[in-house]
Amino acid sequence: MRVSETGGADESGAVRDPGAVHGPGAGHGAGVGHGAGAGHGAGVEGPGLDAGSGPGAGAGPGAVRRLGAPALANLLIGLAAIVPGLCLRWLLTKYPSVGCGHSVGCGKAASHHSLGMMTGAVLGGGFVLGMVLVVDFLVPHQEGGPVGTWLSMALLIPAPFVVGQALGWI
Numbered sequence: 001m002r003v004s005e006t007g008g009a010d011e012s013g014a015v016r017d018p019g020a021v022h023g024p025g026a027g028h029g030a031g032v033g034h035g036a037g038a039g040h041g042a043g044v045e046g047p048g049l050d051a052g053s054g055p056g057a058g059a060g061p062g063a064v065r066r067l068g069a070p071a072l073a074n075l076l077i078g079l080a081a082i083v084p085g086l087c088l089r090w091l092l093t094k095y096p097s098v099g100c101g102h103s104v105g106c107g108k109a110a111s112h113h114s115l116g117m118m119t120g121a122v123l124g125g126g127f128v129l130g131m132v133l134v135v136d137f138l139v140p141h142q143e144g145g146p147v148g149t150w151l152s153m154a155l156l157i158p159a160p161f162v163v164g165q166a167l168g169w170i
Contacts, residue, residue, distance in 0.1 A: 070153035084124030
């Protein structure tokens with residue numbers, strides 16, 4: 001028995017719903033896609049079939065596209081890492097020179113900024129490490145992407161701080 005694609009009667013006179021054969025929202029044609037009404041047309045799209053995958057994808061625009069998202073994400077994490085970086089730099093350069101705190105035989109008092117800088121370094125550093133864990137490991141791992149590429153791009157995180165320091169902006 002043959003079912004017409006419009007849902008009308010077939011040759012035997014039986015009326016059928018096209019959803020019974022193709023499933024709800026299924027389309028007609030050679031396309032592979034996602035969502036309701038997917039499959040109309042002759043285009044092929046789907047997971048793993050983008051321009052950057054396949055043999056010879058190591059060079060060209062596909063490689064740039066694959067490395068662009070991890071690089072941009074890690075540079076944005078690096079912008080957030082400037083705050084704990086400044087706090088840590090102050091603690092390493094200025095804090096030892098303020099004195100010895102309230103220890104015996106020392107008349108100098110610690111700077112009133114020390115507690116804020118320590119808090120900023122710890123909380124900001126924890127925030128940045130959490131972002132690195134989520135963005136560079138958990139999300140690519142969950143989506144089945146290349147975790148190694150994302151983790152290798154984590155080397156770009158200190159770049160905004162270093163560039164800002166070299167140009168005198170920080």
